[in-house]
Amino acid sequence: MTQERAEATRNTWLATLENFRRDPARPASADIWSPSLECASRDEIGAIQSEKLRAVVPFLYENSPFYRARFERLGQTPADYSSIEDLEKWPVVDKSEMMADVTNSPPWGGYTTVTDEIWSQRGWMLFSSSGSTGAPRPFRYTHVDRVQWAWANARGMHAMGFRKGESAFIMSGYGPHVFAWGVQVALETLDLPCIPGGGMDARARANVILRFKPTILVCTPSYALHLARVMQSIGYDPAETSVHTILIGGEPAMGIDATRKRIEGLWNARLVEFYGCTEVSPHVGGYSCLAAPKSGETVSTHVMEDIQIWETVDPDTRASQKPGERGLTVCTSLNSESSPQLRFLVGDYATFTQERCACGRTHARAIGSFAGRSDDLINLRGIKMYPTQIEEAVRAVPGIGDEYEIVLMRDTAGLDTMTIVCEHADHANGTVAQKISDEVRLRCEIRVDVTVNPLDTLPKTEFKAKRVRDMRGR
Numbered sequence: 001m002t003q004e005r006a007e008a009t010r011n012t013w014l015a016t017l018e019n020f021r022r023d024p025a026r027p028a029s030a031d032i033w034s035p036s037l038e039c040a041s042r043d044e045i046g047a048i049q050s051e052k053l054r055a056v057v058p059f060l061y062e063n064s065p066f067y068r069a070r071f072e073r074l075g076q077t078p079a080d081y082s083s084i085e086d087l088e089k090w091p092v093v094d095k096s097e098m099m100a101d102v103t104n105s106p107p108w109g110g111y112t113t114v115t116d117e118i119w120s121q122r123g124w125m126l127f128s129s130s131g132s133t134g135a136p137r138p139f140r141y142t143h144v145d146r147v148q149w150a151w152a153n154a155r156g157m158h159a160m161g162f163r164k165g166e167s168a169f170i171m172s173g174y175g176p177h178v179f180a181w182g183v184q185v186a187l188e189t190l191d192l193p194c195i196p197g198g199g200m201d202a203r204a205r206a207n208v209i210l211r212f213k214p215t216i217l218v219c220t221p222s223y224a225l226h227l228a229r230v231m232q233s234i235g236y237d238p239a240e241t242s243v244h245t246i247l248i249g250g251e252p253a254m255g256i257d258a259t260r261k262r263i264e265g266l267w268n269a270r271l272v273e274f275y276g277c278t279e280v281s282p283h284v285g286g287y288s289c290l291a292a293p294k295s296g297e298t299v300s301t302h303v304m305e306d307i308q309i310w311e312t313v314d315p316d317t318r319a320s321q322k323p324g325e326r327g328l329t330v331c332t333s334l335n336s337e338s339s340p341q342l343r344f345l346v347g348d349y350a351t352f353t354q355e356r357c358a359c360g361r362t363h364a365r366a367i368g369s370f371a372g373r374s375d376d377l378i379n380l381r382g383i384k385m386y387p388t389q390i391e392e393a394v395r396a397v398p399g400i401g402d403e404y405e406i407v408l409m410r411d412t413a414g415l416d417t418m419t420i421v422c423e424h425a426d427h428a429n430g431t432v433a434q435k436i437s438d439e440v441r442l443r444c445e446i447r448v449d450v451t452v453n454p455l456d457t458l459p460k461t462e463f464k465a466k467r468v469r470d471m472r473g474r
C-alpha cells in the first residue's frame with residue numbers, strides 16, 4: 001500500500017459520496033427528504049450503488065490491511081468489482097473474522113481505514129462493540145462520518161414524521177453505542193430540541209417527561225415498557241403524557257406484534273424504529289416510515305439503499321438470495337470512512353421486498369421488520385428457535401406480565417430442557433401455564449415447562465432485556 005494510492009482512492013471515494021449527498025441541509029419535500037434518492041427507480045438505485053461500489057472497493061483495498069489480505073487470499077483485485085452484480089463474488093464477512101483480526105493487531109484491527117494520522121486530524125468519536133464475547137471491536141469515527149450520519153439519520157427521522165414542534169428525550173447512558181448518538185446528531189440537522197437523559201434512574205426520567213413534556217422518547221423497547229410501569233407505580237398514566245412517538249432500537253420488538261401493541265397501548269404512542277449495528281454504521285440501517293400497515297398486514301422497515309446495499313443470504317450456505325426469500329441480513333456499507341464493509345453478515349432474519357411502499361419510497365423494506373440475530377438462536381435438542389418466537393407465544397396469552405425468562409437446563413440424564421418463567425395475576429390456575437405451553441408448541445413444535453409466578457415478582461428489565469438464561473454445561 002503506498003501513501004499516494006491510499007490518499008488518491010480515499011479522495012475519489014469522498015468526492016463520489018459528496019456527489020450523492022443530495023439535499024444536505026433540509027428536506028426537499030414535506031413528506032420525503034430527498035425524493036430524487038428515496039423515490040428513484042430501481043435502475044437508478046442500482047446505478048448509484050454501482051458507482052459508489054466502484055469508489056469504495058479501491059479505497060478499502062488501499063487503506064484496510066484486513067480487506068487487502070482478503071483480496072489477495074481470494075486472488076481478486078478491485079477491478080473485479082465494476083457493478084453490484086459482481087458483489088456475489090465476495091464471500092460474506094462475519095464477526096468472527098473481525099474478532100480474529102483485532103486480536104492479531106490490537107487495539108484497532110485492520111478492518112477499518114482510519115489510521116492514527118486520520119484520527120488525530122479529523123477524529124470525532126470512538127464507538128465499540130461490547131467485547132462481552134471476546135476482544136472489543138473499536139471503530140474510530142471521523143467528522144466525515146458525523147456529517148454523513150447526521151444527514152442519513154435525519155432522512156430516516158423525517159420519514160418517521162419528526163417535524164418542527166417536536167422535542168425528543170433520549171434515554172441512554174451515552175456510552176460508545178451507535179443508536180443514541182446517531183439520533184442525537186440527526187436531531188441537530190432536523191433542528192429539533194433534545195433533552196439528554198443520561199445518568200438518571202427511571203423515576204427521574206418519568207419526572208422529566210411529566211415536567212418538560214417531550215413528544216418523542218428514544219430508548220430500547222424493554223425500557224419503554226419498564227418506564228411505563230414505573231410511571232404507573234407512582235400514580236401517573238403514561239398514555240396521558242405528552243409522548244406520542246417512541247423511537248426504539250437495539251432489540252427486535254417492531255416485528256413482534258404483541259410487544260409492539262403492548263408498548264403502543266401503554267403510552268398511547270406510535271412505535272418507530274432504527275435498525276442497524278456498529279459495524280455498518282455510521283448510519284441508520286433500517287427505519288420506519290409513516291405508511292401504517294393496513295389492518296391484518298405486517299409492519300415493514302425501510303433500508304436506505306443509496307447508502308448501503310442490503311441483501312439476505314441462506315443461513316447455511318451463505319449463498320445470495322433474491323428479494324422475497326427469508327434469510328440472514330448482509331450489508332455493504334458505502335458511506336462510512338471508519339467502517340466501509342463489503343458484505344458484512346449483520347445476521348438478523350429478514351425478508352426484503354422491492355415493491356414501492358405506500359409512502360412513495362422505492363427503497364427496499366424488510367417485511368415484518370428484523371427478527372433477531374442468528375447468534376441468539378436457541379438450539380434445544382436439535383430444534384432451533386429464536387427468543388422472539390417464544391416472546392410471541394408468551395405475549396399471546398391475555399393478562400401476562402411484562403417480564404419473562406427462558407431458562408435452559410440440562411437434567412441429570414443429560415437431556416436439555418426449557419422452562420419459561422413468567423408472571424400472571426392468575427398464577428395458581430394451571431390453565432395459564434397450559435396456554436403458554438400450547439402457544440410455544442404451535443410456533444416452535446417443542447414441549448416446554450412453564451412456571452407462572454405472581455405479577456411483579458421477576459427482576460425488572462431496564463435497558464436491553466436478557467431473556468435467555470442458559471444454564472447448560474454449568
Ligand SMILES: [Zn+2]
Nearest residue numbers: 289291357359
Ligand atoms: Zn414507506
